[in-house]
Amino acid sequence: MTKFLPLISQLGTRHGSRSFRTCEYKCANQCDHPEPNTSGNEHIQSVMRSAFSRRKVLAIGAAGVGAAGVATLAVNSPAIADQTGRGAGSGSGTFPGFPQRGELTHGVVPPNREDNIVVPRGYEQAVIIGWGDPVLPGAPAFDAFKQSAEAQARQFGYNNDYTMVVPLRDDSKALLVCNHEYTDETLMFPAGKYSAAEIVKIGMAAHGMSVVQIERVGRSGQWRRDKRLSRYNRRITVNTKFEVTGPAAADPRVGKVAYGTFGNCAGGVTPWGTILSGEENFNGYFDVTGTVPAEYVDSFKRYGVPTTVTKTARLWSSVDPRFDLSKTPTEAFRAGWVVEVDPYDPTSTPKKRTMLARLKHEGATTTFTADGRIAVYTGDDERGEYVYKFVSAGKYDPDNRKANFGLLDEGTLYVAKFTGDGAADGLYDGTGQWIPLTSDKKSYIDGMSVADVLINARAAADKVGATRMDRPEDIERNPLTGRVYAAMTNNSNRGGTFPVDEANPLAKSHVRDTLDGPLVEKSGNRNGYILELSEEGDDAGKTGFVWTLFLVCGDPAAQETYFGGFDKSKVSPISCPDNVAFDGSGNLWISTDGNVLGSNDGIFTVPVAGPNRGQVKQFLSVPFAAEACGPLVSDDDKTAFVAVQHPGETDDATFEKPTSTWPHTDKFPRPAIACVWRRDGARVGS
Numbered sequence: 001m002t003k004f005l006p007l008i009s010q011l012g013t014r015h016g017s018r019s020f021r022t023c024e025y026k027c028a029n030q031c032d033h034p035e036p037n038t039s040g041n042e043h044i045q046s047v048m049r050s051a052f053s054r055r056k057v058l059a060i061g062a063a064g065v066g067a068a069g070v071a072t073l074a075v076n077s078p079a080i081a082d083q084t085g086r087g088a089g090s091g092s093g094t095f096p097g098f099p100q101r102g103e104l105t106h107g108v109v110p111p112n113r114e115d116n117i118v119v120p121r122g123y124e125q126a127v128i129i130g131w132g133d134p135v136l137p138g139a140p141a142f143d144a145f146k147q148s149a150e151a152q153a154r155q156f157g158y159n160n161d162y163t164m165v166v167p168l169r170d171d172s173k174a175l176l177v178c179n180h181e182y183t184d185e186t187l188m189f190p191a192g193k194y195s196a197a198e199i200v201k202i203g204m205a206a207h208g209m210s211v212v213q214i215e216r217v218g219r220s221g222q223w224r225r226d227k228r229l230s231r232y233n234r235r236i237t238v239n240t241k242f243e244v245t246g247p248a249a250a251d252p253r254v255g256k257v258a259y260g261t262f263g264n265c266a267g268g269v270t271p272w273g274t275i276l277s278g279e280e281n282f283n284g285y286f287d288v289t290g291t292v293p294a295e296y297v298d299s300f301k302r303y304g305v306p307t308t309v310t311k312t313a314r315l316w317s318s319v320d321p322r323f324d325l326s327k328t329p330t331e332a333f334r335a336g337w338v339v340e341v342d343p344y345d346p347t348s349t350p351k352k353r354t355m356l357a358r359l360k361h362e363g364a365t366t367t368f369t370a371d372g373r374i375a376v377y378t379g380d381d382e383r384g385e386y387v388y389k390f391v392s393a394g395k396y397d398p399d400n401r402k403a404n405f406g407l408l409d410e411g412t413l414y415v416a417k418f419t420g421d422g423a424a425d426g427l428y429d430g431t432g433q434w435i436p437l438t439s440d441k442k443s444y445i446d447g448m449s450v451a452d453v454l455i456n457a458r459a460a461a462d463k464v465g466a467t468r469m470d471r472p473e474d475i476e477r478n479p480l481t482g483r484v485y486a487a488m489t490n491n492s493n494r495g496g497t498f499p500v501d502e503a504n505p506l507a508k509s510h511v512r513d514t515l516d517g518p519l520v521e522k523s524g525n526r527n528g529y530i531l532e533l534s535e536e537g538d539d540a541g542k543t544g545f546v547w548t549l550f551l552v553c554g555d556p557a558a559q560e561t562y563f564g565g566f567d568k569s570k571v572s573p574i575s576c577p578d579n580v581a582f583d584g585s586g587n588l589w590i591s592t593d594g595n596v597l598g599s600n601d602g603i604f605t606v607p608v609a610g611p612n613r614g615q616v617k618q619f620l621s622v623p624f625a626a627e628a629c630g631p632l633v634s635d636d637d638k639t640a641f642v643a644v645q646h647p648g649e650t651d652d653a654t655f656e657k658p659t660s661t662w663p664h665t666d667k668f669p670r671p672a673i674a675c676v677w678r679r680d681g682a683r684v685g686s
Contacts, residue, residue, distance in 0.1 A: 019649055019650045021184065021651050022625075025183065025184050026182050035382070035383050036301060036304050036382065036384075036458070037302075037384040041465050041466060042501060102584065102586070102685075103686050104617060106123075106605070107121050107122070109602065110618070111515060111598070111599030111618070112621055113515055113598075113599060114621070117620055117644065117676070122679055122680065123678055123679065124679055125620070125676045126222055126674060128176065128675055129176070129673055130665075131157065134156075135155055135233050135234070140155075144189075144190065147202050149201035152202050156210050157180030157205075157210055158180055158203075159184070159646055160178045161180070161264065161645055162179045162264070162265060162277065162363065162629065163177070163630050163641055163673055164177050164269050164632065165214070165641065168232075173213060174215075174216075175211055175213055175232055175343045176211070176213075178210055180206060180208050181264055181265055182207070186653070187668060188206075189202075196315070197318065200318060200319050204237065204239075204262075207261075207263075208235065208238060208240065209236040209264060209277060211235075211341070212233055213226040213230030219681065221676075222639070223641075233346070234343075234346040236350060238259070240259065241259055242339065242352050243256065243352070244334070244337075244354060245351050245353055246353055246408075247409075247440050247450045248358075248451045252330070253455060254330070254333050261279055262335070263280045264277045264278065264339075265362050266278055266363030266579055271368070271374070272396075272401050273344060274340050274341060275341045276338050276340055276363075279338070279339065280381055281360055282335035282360070283304040284313075286312065286325050286332055287316070287324050288310045288326050289317070290326035292307050298459075299456050303332075303360070333358070334352070337354060338376075338378065353409065355408055355411060355413065355454065356376060356378065357378075357388060357437075358454060358456070359457055360380050360381050360385070361381070362474055363474045363579070364378045365378075365477065367540050368396065369541030371395065373391055373392045373393070373407075374411075375477075375540035376408065377475035377486075379487075381472065381489075382471060385458065385468065386416065386469060387415070387472045387486060388414065388416070388457070390412070391414070391541055393410040394406075394411075410440045411440060413439075414435060414436055415435050417433050417464075418503045418547060419433075427549070430502055430546070434544075435464045435543075438460070445460045445463055448463075469504065472488055473488070473579065474579040474580050475580075479582060480582075480586035481538070482534070482540075483532055483534050483608070484545075485532055485533075485580050485608075487577040487579065491524060495508065503549070504525060505552075506524070506552070507524070508523055509527050509558065510526075510527075510555060511575075512596070512598040513598060514598045519558055526596050527552075527561075527576060528577050530549070531547055532547065532549075532550040551563055551614070551616065553574045553575055555573040555575075555597055556568040556571050556573060563615070563616055564606070565613065565614055566616075570615060571614070571617070572616050574618070575594070575595040577590045578629075579591045579630060579631065580631075581631050581632055581633060583633040583683075583685055583686075584636075584637045587605055587606065587685065587686070590603065590606065590631070591627075591631045592604070593627040593629075600624060600625075601621070601627055602620050602621035603622075604619060605617050605619050622644050623669075624647065624660045625646065625653075626644050626645060626646055626649075626660070626671075628644070628645075633684065638678075639675050639676070639677050639684065640676040640685070641673065642673070642674050642676065644663075644672055644674060647670075
């Protein structure tokens with residue numbers, strides 16, 4: 001039985017389902033500040049502009065884990081891509097040899113504002129683990145009125161974002177790994193119960209990551225928390241010791257040791273079974289009580305890090321001087337990295353991999369090059385920032401897991417430049433180039449050392465004329481076709497501060513304030529895009545690519561939307577794509593964050609090939625005011641996982657008067673991870 005909204009109004013939303021409070025806690029209100037990128041580089045919208053004035057189509061819209069003692073996952077096998085995906089041109093709806101199977105037959109969940117996870121008929125859903133559940137031995141049962149930092153450091157953290165499930169030898173068990181991106185103390189704590197210092201310390205402990213053993217329920221697609229608290233279980237917090245690796249570790253601004261990880265958004269899994277987690281909006285955690293060194297000011301400004309007296313909403317500096325840049329200015333250089341964690345070894349020291357660059361990482365997804373090296377894609381999630389790729393120097397060794405542990409420390413870092421073709425072909429498409437910024441041994445940027453490029457990757461990308469994008473988020477390579485899909489969530493300033501171009505064409509788009517309200521035209525790209533890239537020979541090791549806009553998101557009734565050429569009368573409205581994933585048939589799964597069409601966020605499916613290419617269908621919706629994180633489809637396609645983040649995070653909500661109580665175990669909301677499965681035991685989606 002679904003539950004509807006409490007009788008408290010939704011107030012203060014600033015971008016669809018996202019509230020002012022979400023913006024403050026999640027990204028320090030970055031949309032309220034001038035864009036850090038003042039380079040003047042061409043924006044993706046500019047790439048599209050010339051075609052935008054002439055074209056009508058878009059305006060009218062007719063994992064192999066080869067680990068000793070570890071089970072095996074299928075992860076973006078280049079062998080599969082070689083057999084099924086090579087040679088297809090940009091914008092094509094067919095792929096030579098692509099298996100036309102796994103048709104998406106699930107029912108469509110309509111737009112709604114229910115305070116629950118809503119799934120299609122014939123499906124079930126259940127919570128696996130949520131905020132405060134025990135993770136480590138000695139963790140007390142969760143009690144919102146008896147919280148402590150010590151307890152929280154042994155319990156599941158808050159606001160679970162990126163989620164990955166990796167196998168164990170016993171196929172009835174697995175390890176769930178997730179990020180805890182940020183906290184909302186107004187929803188977490190009863191008023192007057194805790195001191196300011198206690199709230200800060202508990203909030204700090206609720207950040208980081210969790211590793212939790214889960215178990216299958218019978219032979220179904222349902223999974224649940226293993227209450228026996230496995231030896232693999234682990235909590236990583238802002239105080240966990242990290243080893244810093246790669247060329248920037250030798251630089252005094254960074255050093256070889258760092259403590260903690262926070263602001264972790266999306267991530268990825270490596271072929272050797274480790275988890276990558278991207279530190280995203282780290283700038284919102286630092287205060288300034290005095291002055292910062294003059295030599296750091298330009299770098300700080302480029303990343304939105306404060307340079308003048310500032311007190312953030314978190315006040316972490318009140319209990320830890322690391323977060324006062326007047327006292328510890330170099331601490332800002334120890335954040336913004338991709339971290340690597342080995343879920344199979346809870347005693348291992350997690351790593352910060354500096355060759356993957358210092359950015360506001362939305363994620364870090366891996367694949368193979370044709371010759372067996374590792375490529376990692378990542379987006380820098382802010383308006384006007386760039387898309388990056390790293391290619392390792394060494395090759396993956398499937399027979400020696402530990403031999404792969406240093407692959408992410410040596411190789412070449414690239415940034416993307418997009419060019420529109422300007423042809424009157426009815427498509428927004430063109431070519432592109434991965435421009436090298438640095439290898440581990442040589443910088444390609446005049447006046448910048450290897451460490452300079454990695455620490456200030458934004459400045460390096462500015463210098464080579466990379467293309468500014470609309471909040472580049474998750475980037476994934478389809479393991480069956482070899483094509484790469486990148487989510488561009490939105491940019492309300494597109495057409496203003498950011499001119500349109502062929503890759504970012506919208507100066508105006510349509511939104512809906514309420515579920516049944518009219519479509520209203522507003523400036524900018526409000527609903528986002530999905531870009532499709534085809535690299536040379538579908539080889540992730542190549543530097544050239546062709547691209548097309550696969551989806552221009554929004555309500556299908558809006559003239560600017562486009563769904564891969566599919567009939568717009570037969571698709572679900574979709575707004576603000578955030579993360580992407582693939583099922584075993586190569587279908588794309590998309591989660592959304594900040595829906596501006598009057599309904600809750602959710603997870604959507606869409607074929608990328610065949611006659612139904614572009615047919616977006618809503619698979620589930622998440623509770624009121626929540627963000628849908630993930631998605632993740634299990635290797636056997638029996639389970640879809642979704643991380644429900646910040647349910648009920650509206651500006652009028654408090655612990656005592658919440659606007660969501662999901663998952664309805666308490667009188668207040670608790671972010672949690674859930675699974676969805678078919679009652680008949682068949683594959684999800686199809």
